[in-house]
Amino acid sequence: MSKKAAGNEKLDAKQEAFDALKQPKPRSVIIDFMVFVGGVGSLIYVFNTIAPN
Secondary structure (H helix, E strand, O other): OHHHHHHHHHHHHHHHHHHHHOOOOOOOHHHHHHHHHHHHHHHHHHHHHHOOO
């Protein structure tokens, strides 16, 4: 039983190493755009708040 468990641990380690070599998933364009729009909106709000009336 311990030999099987040790073999299983080796397989798990190999799988982790293989997963580390995979390329990460690409970033979502929609989420990036929403964050960008939020940042621009925040800047506009701050500039309008700072501006004298």
